[in-house]
Every structure is written in structure tokens, then in C-alpha cells.
Amino acid sequence: MSERSATAPIKQEPESLLAVDVGTVSTRVALFDVVESQYRLLGVTTAPTTAEFPFLDVSEGIHHAVETLSTIVARGLLDDKGSLILPSRPDGNGVDVAVLSFSLTADVRTALVGLLPEYSLRSVRNLARSAPVRVAAEVSLGDGQSEESLLDVLIRARPDLIVIAGGTEGGASQALLQTLEVVGLSVHLFSVDSRPQILFVGNGEVADRVRELLKDVGAVYVGPNVRPSLEIESIDGSRTELNHRVVELLRTKISGLDEPLSWTAGALTPGALGIGTIVRFLGQAYEGSKGVLAASIGAGSTILAASFGPTVDLSVRPDLNLGRETVGLLEHCALEEIVRWLPVDLSDGQVRDYLYNKSLYPRSVPATVEDLWIEQAVARQLLRVAVQAAAPSWHLRRARPWPALLPLLEPILGAGSVLARAPRAGQAALMLLDGLEPAGITTLVLDAHGLLPLLGAAARVNPLAVVQVLSSSSFPSLGTVVAPAGRGRHGETAMRYTLAYESGRQVRGQVLAGSIEVLPLPMGEKARLAVQPSRRFDLGLGGAGHGGTITVSGGLVGVILDARGRPLVLPTEREKQRRAQEEWLMQIGA
Amino acid sequence: MDLPTQTHVAPLVIVRRRRALPLPGTITARLNQKVQAGDLIGRTTLYPKHFLIDVAYHLGVPPKKADQYFRYKAGDAVSHGDILAGPVGWMRKVVRAPTGGRVIVQGEGRLVFEAVGEPFELRAGLPGVVVGMEAERSVTIETIGALVEAVWGNGREEAGVLRMATPSADTELTPEAIDIGLRSTIVVAGRVTRPDVLQALANLPVRGLMVGSMPATLVPAAREAHFALALTDGFGMRPMNSAAFELLATNVGRDASLNAQPLNAWLGSRPELVIPLPAVGTADVPAEGVAPVVGRRVRIIRAPYAGKVGTIASMPHGVAALPSGLLAACLEVELTEEGMVLVPLANVDILE
Numbered sequence: 001m002s003e004r005s006a007t008a009p010i011k012q013e014p015e016s017l018l019a020v021d022v023g024t025v026s027t028r029v030a031l032f033d034v035v036e037s038q039y040r041l042l043g044v045t046t047a048p049t050t051a052e053f054p055f056l057d058v059s060e061g062i063h064h065a066v067e068t069l070s071t072i073v074a075r076g077l078l079d080d081k082g083s084l085i086l087p088s089r090p091d092g093n094g095v096d097v098a099v100l101s102f103s104l105t106a107d108v109r110t111a112l113v114g115l116l117p118e119y120s121l122r123s124v125r126n127l128a129r130s131a132p133v134r135v136a137a138e139v140s141l142g143d144g145q146s147e148e149s150l151l152d153v154l155i156r157a158r159p160d161l162i163v164i165a166g167g168t169e170g171g172a173s174q175a176l177l178q179t180l181e182v183v184g185l186s187v188h189l190f191s192v193d194s195r196p197q198i199l200f201v202g203n204g205e206v207a208d209r210v211r212e213l214l215k216d217v218g219a220v221y222v223g224p225n226v227r228p229s230l231e232i233e234s235i236d237g238s239r240t241e242l243n244h245r246v247v248e249l250l251r252t253k254i255s256g257l258d259e260p261l262s263w264t265a266g267a268l269t270p271g272a273l274g275i276g277t278i279v280r281f282l283g284q285a286y287e288g289s290k291g292v293l294a295a296s297i298g299a300g301s302t303i304l305a306a307s308f309g310p311t312v313d314l315s316v317r318p319d320l321n322l323g324r325e326t327v328g329l330l331e332h333c334a335l336e337e338i339v340r341w342l343p344v345d346l347s348d349g350q351v352r353d354y355l356y357n358k359s360l361y362p363r364s365v366p367a368t369v370e371d372l373w374i375e376q377a378v379a380r381q382l383l384r385v386a387v388q389a390a391a392p393s394w395h396l397r398r399a400r401p402w403p404a405l406l407p408l409l410e411p412i413l414g415a416g417s418v419l420a421r422a423p424r425a426g427q428a429a430l431m432l433l434d435g436l437e438p439a440g441i442t443t444l445v446l447d448a449h450g451l452l453p454l455l456g457a458a459a460r461v462n463p464l465a466v467v468q469v470l471s472s473s474s475f476p477s478l479g480t481v482v483a484p485a486g487r488g489r490h491g492e493t494a495m496r497y498t499l500a501y502e503s504g505r506q507v508r509g510q511v512l513a514g515s516i517e518v519l520p521l522p523m524g525e526k527a528r529l530a531v532q533p534s535r536r537f538d539l540g541l542g543g544a545g546h547g548g549t550i551t552v553s554g555g556l557v558g559v560i561l562d563a564r565g566r567p568l569v570l571p572t573e574r575e576k577q578r579r580a581q582e583e584w585l586m587q588i589g590a
Numbered sequence: 591m592d593l594p595t596q597t598h599v600a601p602l603v604i605v606r607r608r609r610a611l612p613l614p615g616t617i618t619a620r621l622n623q624k625v626q627a628g629d630l631i632g633r634t635t636l637y638p639k640h641f642l643i644d645v646a647y648h649l650g651v652p653p654k655k656a657d658q659y660f661r662y663k664a665g666d667a668v669s670h671g672d673i674l675a676g677p678v679g680w681m682r683k684v685v686r687a688p689t690g691g692r693v694i695v696q697g698e699g700r701l702v703f704e705a706v707g708e709p710f711e712l713r714a715g716l717p718g719v720v721v722g723m724e725a726e727r728s729v730t731i732e733t734i735g736a737l738v739e740a741v742w743g744n745g746r747e748e749a750g751v752l753r754m755a756t757p758s759a760d761t762e763l764t765p766e767a768i769d770i771g772l773r774s775t776i777v778v779a780g781r782v783t784r785p786d787v788l789q790a791l792a793n794l795p796v797r798g799l800m801v802g803s804m805p806a807t808l809v810p811a812a813r814e815a816h817f818a819l820a821l822t823d824g825f826g827m828r829p830m831n832s833a834a835f836e837l838l839a840t841n842v843g844r845d846a847s848l849n850a851q852p853l854n855a856w857l858g859s860r861p862e863l864v865i866p867l868p869a870v871g872t873a874d875v876p877a878e879g880v881a882p883v884v885g886r887r888v889r890i891i892r893a894p895y896a897g898k899v900g901t902i903a904s905m906p907h908g909v910a911a912l913p914s915g916l917l918a919a920c921l922e923v924e925l926t927e928e929g930m931v932l933v934p935l936a937n938v939d940i941l942e
Contacts, residue, residue: 053856188695327806352805353805357891360741367912369914421917
């Protein structure tokens with residue numbers, strides 16, 4: 001990522017930084033230090049996360065990863081006793097600062113309680129989507145449920161966490177307190193060792209009474225009201241509290257965090273919040289009229305973080321992942337919606353079996369070409385399901401230029417091993433284009449080493465390092481994307497272009513509707529692109545048929561002219577779908 | 591470096607299993623008690639319904655005053671129709687228990703009543719000796735025998751005599767191979783692909799079915815089946831791994847317990863078949879977290895060699911390009927038919 005690179009030399013005492021992220025399948029450790037006045041990624045390693053049986057101790061995986069990193073960077077990181085050398089020694093061994101991020105997703109059963117279904121319950125549901133929780137029950141006295149049924153629903157849900165919202169700031173509190181009595185009673189009925197935590201994110205004026213009312217039944221935490229007025233939903237503040245509650249709950253289920261926490265003075269950043277931090281930062285750095293989006297497809301969850309100003313919209317979907325829940329995708333879409341992305345002829349049964357087997361063996365990797373195409377098809381559909389659910393509630397600063405499409409974005413970051421480990425950069429680019437369907441002009445950036453949560457954790461202690469690493473080759477651009485909204489007849493001209501390289505060379509051409517064209521432009525180079533869409537297409541430069549000249553940056557793929565149209569419409573016949581996917585993969589160089 | 595998963599396919603090991611109630615209840619087994627698979631070892635009630643009773647309203651007295659009319663203490667069991675509070679006044683108003691249950695909490699004129707829930711009985715699941723207990727929660731049973739772990743189960747558990755229904759690990763079980771001799775047994779077969787086979791097995795009925803694989807389209811039928819069903823290798827057309835098939839074949843005619851519980855990676859519990867055997871010589875608890883080393887027996891879990899069993903011939907040094915184009919740390923595995931093949935470390939499962 002180089003648009004707003006931070007190249008200011010370091011004035012403060014340089015500090016080496018070790019960042020650890022405990023993920024669902026992999027534990028990642030990265031070392032950053034100053035090289036020629038700039039923070040650089042010196043090395044990154046992964047090791048299997050050892051949270052599950054038979055290890056049940058995440059520190060084993062962390063030590064394994066740190067040991068491997070130590071060998072790679074030829075720098076002692078652990079002492080004879082296996083403890084992190086902190087701070088660094090004059091001989092160069094050790095690190096000055098360590099940060100810890102926690103992206104591991106486990107089953108945190110959560111019950112949501114609201115007063116009114118269309119207000120507080122909806123807001124607390126949106127809040128729950130910003131953390132890796134599994135919603136086990138939703139209850140509201142306002143939808144006609146009796147106190148008795150509410151009690152039974154809560155007890156049957158056996159939640160680890162109950163999140164309660166209700167009441168506008170300064171509003172009436174009687175109904176809320178009545179609901180809280182029932183919640184308190186349900187918690188009282190759990191055995192002491194299985195009582196859920198309670199997070200209250202309702203009317204702040206009754207927070208003290210809530211604490212008093214529930215103090216005898218369990219731990220009560222209070223976050224800002226998610227519905228301060230009927231018209232306003234405000235999730236940002238409570239999201240941090242919720243994510244910390246989730247991590248605290250996971251700590252009670254997972255051992256081995258005490259030692260790494262001693263490296264960080266107890267600081268631990270939930271992985272999704274870390275990604276949100278980076279997106280917020282980029283939103284401020286780019287300061288444009290467009291938004292910033294990060295999309296991460298992981299073994300534990302699919303995360304979308306979007307920023308259109310000072311706030312970040314965070315969507316965490318543990319039910320959508322490329323791990324043990326892979327088969328769960330079929331609860332959100334039909335199998336045909338996955339199969340349509342395949343460039344090879346595979347039966348529905350083969351794809352369905354693949355989803356089930358991936359859920360059984362989440363660490364396994366696609367060894368055959370057919371398996372790779374299925375995995376990438378799943379990735380596309382995971383993104384589509386996640387973005388279709390999240391995008392309508394993004395807090396935009398201006399109206400969408402095309403109501404049915406995503407708002408204008410710059411840049412789009414793609415993360416997750418299915419993208420980062422894709423054999424060809426074009427495959428990663430096409431997964432993002434198909435999964436997110438960005439319209440207009442944007443840049444695709446790849447988190448090549450899975451650093452987003454690590455940098456999110458590092459932002460707290462060394463923001464300069466974060467700025468400089470984000471500007472480095474650790475986040476390579478896949479290329480500028482020009483993807484007009486609209487639809488043309490297959491084969492007719494969708495847009496004409498002239499690309500003027502810095503060398504003075506010019507390339508002219510046209511892109512036909514329904515196709516993709518890639519113009520070579522290596523990483524680090526810039527060029528001027530004059531583009532003129534046909535009347536059927538709109539680039540966001542003033543309406544359909546309006547073109548312009550823009551500066552484009554090179555990337556691993558190049559300048560991607562995507563004239564397939566938006567919304568993207570796929571053929572309905574299976575064989576035509578397959579041929580279309582094959583063509584697009586070839587056109588993008590994948 | 592990736593870490594292979596591990597599956598136990600062991601001819602003689604100590605099997606120790608914790609059997610827990612889903613909710614606190616009563617443990618009926620005793621320490622050192624010998625149990626059979628079907629023996630009751632604990633019971634509890636599930637999903638009790640709750641009643642919030644406004645006693646003051648029903649008695650027609652102020653809430654504070656209502657408390658003096660309560661007839662039971664919190665925790666007391668009551669029968670259907672028992673008087674919970676009252677009588678009050680010349681009409682001798684009372685509040686009666688809506689059903690059998692117990693008083694949970696009462697005060698300020700209100701009472702929470704819990705009805706008797708759905709009974710749940712915990713069975714031993716496998717024959718053995720009770721070696722550990724946790725009051726109101728669980729029993730640990732130990733036995734010695736053969737253990738074959740699986741990867742997917744339909745959630746049921748049954749015990750019965752082991753029978754082979756196909757001659758080889760990659761033979762499909764067909765309706766023609768199902769006869770009366772399989773009634774009430776645990777059937778072993780290479781794979782199953784047809785729903786009518788599951789129906790035929792249900793009609794006999796059998797107690798259980800252990801196969802290498804089945805198509806995922808059969809999952810709904812398998813979940814509805816009234817017998818335990820476990821897959822040793824996964825979904826699709828995979829054969830049963832030869833290690834499991836051969837071990838099961840050598841134990842035909844013995845009693846076996848098939849627990850087709852879902853896989854739980856956190857707890858390490860997974861579907862499994864246990865064949866209790868007389869202890870000859872010594873047996874150990876199966877090793878966990880075994881490292882991949884040269885000579886170790888492994889099963890390949892992904893295409894193109896899914897279900898094949900071989901031995902590790904060499905360990906990875908760096909990464910290799912796979913046919914898919916991915917770069918991954920790989921092992922060389924010696925397979926019987928294919929010879930030496932390169933397999934991603936992440937795609938092998940150590941058989942221990």
C-alpha cells in the first residue's frame with residue numbers, strides 16, 4: 001500500500017516489536033524493527049494453534065512460532081528457559097516491545113435481550129455481529145413473550161454471555177427493570193460455575209440500578225447505550241466492551257495465555273478490533289470521499305471492517321468460515337450459488353462432499369486443482385453472504401451512487417490465507433472482485449502475511465511502525481480496478497482506454513462488455529489512465545458515459561479493467577457459467 | 591509448520607472415557623463398579639418449564655403479607671395440585687402447584703416454580719469399570735480393548751456384535767449384502783452411497799454401521815436413522831482406511847460399542863468404536879500429540895490420495911509446489927500401490 005506512505009524518518013528511540021496473533025488454526029508471530037530509518041517486517045512465521053485437544057495450551061504454539069522466527073531472523077528471541085527476551089539486549093537479541101492479538105474463535109454462546117424488537121433488540125443484534133459470538137437466543141418482552149417463556153428461552157440457551165439493551169438515554173426504565181428481573185432470575189437458576197456474564201448496553205441512567213439488581217447473580221459489565229435515542233444507533237463504544245468480554249470468556253476456556261500476557265503487561269487486542277483499528281486508521285489517512293474496506297476470510301470467521309469517516313462498521317461472522325463451519329455456508333445460500341463460481345465441471349455432490357470434508361479437516365489444504373477451485377468458489381460466496389448482510393447497515397457519509405451496489409471504496413484490503421496463499425495474484429484479485437463486487441475505481445491490496453490483526457494490536461504501542469509497515473511491500477497492491485456499474489450487451493464496447501506509462505509509452509484499447517482486461521503495470525510504477533465508458537456504464541465520474549483521466553498504481557496483477565458489469569450477472573446454465581469463469585480467470589492472468 | 595491431526599486405530603489400549611450428564615443430576619453408578627454398555631449410570635431432567643406465580647394477586651393480599659402464606663421452602667419438591675400458598679380468608683383461597691416440580695425461589699408475593707422436565711438417562715456406553723466420579727455430573731469408565739476412531743457420527747450410540755458386510759475396504763454396501771444375519775449387530779462396510787441401504791439396515795434393524803464414507807447428501811437420512819452411524823474417513827466415495835478395516839475384520843464376532851458422537855475438537859471427543867478385549871500382556875493409554883517422524887503410519891485425508899494409508903518416508907525441508915499451485919510443507923509418503931508420493935503435511939493424519 002503506497003498511496004499515503006509514511007516516509008518520515010524515525011525521531012524517537014527505535015523499538016523492535018514482536019507481534020503475536022493466536023488464530024483459530026494458526027498462531028502467527030511477526031518481528032518488526034527499524035532498517036534504514038524505516039520500520040520493516042523482518043520475519044513472520046506461523047505454527048499450529050494449540051488451543052484444542054490434546055494440547056489445550058496456546059503457549060505451545062506461540063513458543064513454537066517464536067522459536068522458528070528466531071531461527072529465520074537469526075536473532076535470539078527466547079532465553080534458556082524459553083522466556084521472551086524483553087527488552088532487547090545490547091547484543092541484538094530480544095525485542096523491546098511485544099503485543100498480543102487474539103483472533104481465535106470458539107463457541108461463545110450469547111443471548112441477546114432487548115425491550116423492543118425493532119429498536120433495542122435490533123441494535124443489540126447488530127452489536128453482536130461485531131464480535132465472534134454465536135447467538136443462542138434472542139428475547140424481547142416487547143414481542144409478546146411472557147416472562148415465563150423468556151425465562152425458559154434463556155435457560156435453554158445456556159449462554160456464556162447475556163447482552164441486554166433497552167431504554168433510550170433518559171427514557172423510561174420500568175419495563176427495562178422488569179426485563180432485568182427476569183434475566184437475573186434466569187441467571188440465578190444456573191449453577192454457580194456456569195452462570196453467564198452480563199453485559200448491559202442500555203439506558204445509561206439506570207446502569208447503577210442494573211449493577212445493584214444483578215450483583216448477586218453474576219458479573220455485570222456496562223457499556224455505552226447502543227440505542228441512545230429511537231433514531232440513533234451507536235455501537236462503536238459497546239463493541240470494544242463486547243469484544244473484551246468475549247476474549248475474557250475465551251480465556252476461561254483456553255489456557256496458556258498467562259505467559260504471553262506477561263510480555264504485554266496484560267494487554268490483549270481482540271483480532272477483529274485490531275482489523276477495525278487499521279481500517280479506521282486508513283480511513284483517516286486516505287481522507288477521501290470513499291470508504292475503506294478490509295475483508296478477511298479466516299478459519300474462524302469472516303470479518304468485514306468498513307470505515308466511511310470517524311467510525312468503523314465491523315462485522316464478525318464465526319458462522320461463515322473456511323474451517324469447521326465451512327459446511328455452514330449452506331445455511332446461508334444454495335449449493336448452486338457456490339458451484340456457479342467453478343471453472344471446472346464438478347458435480348454438486350463433489351462440491352457438497354468437499355464442504356463437509358473441509359469442516360472435518362479444517363487445517364487441510366487443496367492439493368489438486370479441482371480442490372483449489374472449490375475452495376476459491378467457497379471464498380467468493382463467503383464474501384458475498386457476509387457483505388450482503390453487513391453493507392446495508394454501514395454508516396455512510398453520503399448516499400451510495402448505485403443503491404444496489406457497494407459504496408465507493410479506496411482501498412479494499414483482502415486478508416486470509418485463501419487469498420494470501422493463492423498460487424496466482426489474479427486468483428486473489430478475482431475472488432475479491434466476485435465476492436465483493438466493488439464498483440467504480442478502487443485499489444485491491446493484499447495482506448500477504450496475515451499482519452492486519454498484529455498491526456492492530458501494535459497500533460496501541462507503536463503507531464509509527466504500523467504506518468510504515470502498511471506502506472511497505474508487506475501489503476502489496478494487486479492493482480487498480482476500474483469496474484463500471486451498468487450492463488452492456490455481450491461483446492459490445494464497454495469502455496475505451498489510453499494508458500500512458502511514465503516512460504512515455506501509450507497503450508490504447510477497448511474492453512468488451514462481459515470481459516476483463518489487464519494492463520501490465522508493475523508494482524511501484526504509476527501511469528495515467530484515460531478511460532471512457534459507453535453510455536450503458538457508469539464509473540462514478542459524473543454519471544453513465546462520463547469518463548476521465550486518473551493516476552493508477554501498479555500491482556501484482558496490473559490495472560484491472562473489469563467490464564463484466566455491476567451488478568455482476570452470471571449465466572444461468574451450468575456449462576455457460578463454467579466457461580465464463582474459465583474465461584475470466586484467463587483474462588485476469590490466473 | 592503444519593501439524594498433522596491424529597487418529598487412534600489401536601488393537602489393544604486402555605480406553606478411559608468420561609460420561610457426563612448434560613445438566614447436574616444424580617449419578618447412580620459407584621466407584622469400582624463393573625458396568626455393561628447399556629447400564630444406567632446417571633439421570634437428570636432436561637428443559638424444565640418455569641412458572642412465575644403472582645401469589646399475592648391470587649390470594650388477594652398485599653405482596654409483603656403474602657409471604658407468610660407460603661407452604662414450602664425454596665428447593666422443596668411438590669406434587670401436582672399441592673397447595674403452594676394459602677388458605678386465605680373465608681373463601682380459603684389457595685395457590686396450587688400447576689404440575690409436579692419444585693419451588694425455586696419465592697418472596698415479595700411471588701414464587702418461581704419449576705416443573706419436572708424431560709427425563710434424561712445416562713448409560714455407560716461401553717463395558718468397563720468405574721474409575722472416577724464427579725458428584726452430580728460424570729462418571730469415568732475404563733476398559734481395555736481395540737479402539738477405532740472415526741471423523742463423523744450421527745449422534746447415537748449402540749452396542750452389539752461386530753459383523754463385516756463387505757469383503758474389502760473400498761466395497762460399497764448394497765441392499766443385496768444385507769441379510770437377517772446382520773440383525774442387532776454393528777455392521778462394518780467399506781462405504782455406503784444409497785439411501786435405500788440405510789433404510790434396509792433400519793428395517794432389520796441393525797444397532798450400528800461403521801463405514802469409510804458416504805456422500806454428504808445422506809447426512810439427513812443418517813441423522814434420522816435409529817442406529818449409530820460413524821464414518822472413519824469422511825464424505826464422498828472414500829474407502830475405509832485399511833488400518834481400520836483390517837483391525838475391525840480381525841474382531842468380527844466380538845461385542846463392540848459404537849459411540850457416534852459428534853467430533854468436538856476442544857474436548858478431543860470424537861466418534862469411536864471400542865471392542866473390549868481380555869487384557870493379555872500390558873496395554874497403555876493411547877499417546878496423544880504424536881509427532882510426524884519417518885516410519886510413522888499415516889492416512890491421507892485429501893485428494894488425490896484421500897483414504898490411503900502409508901508410512902512417512904521423509905520429512906519436509908522447506909516447501910514444495912502442489913499440483914494446485916499452492917506452496918506447502920510436504921512429506922514423502924510410501925503408499926502400497928502408488929509408491930512414493932508427496933503430500934502436504936497438513937493433509938496427513940497420523941494413525942496411532
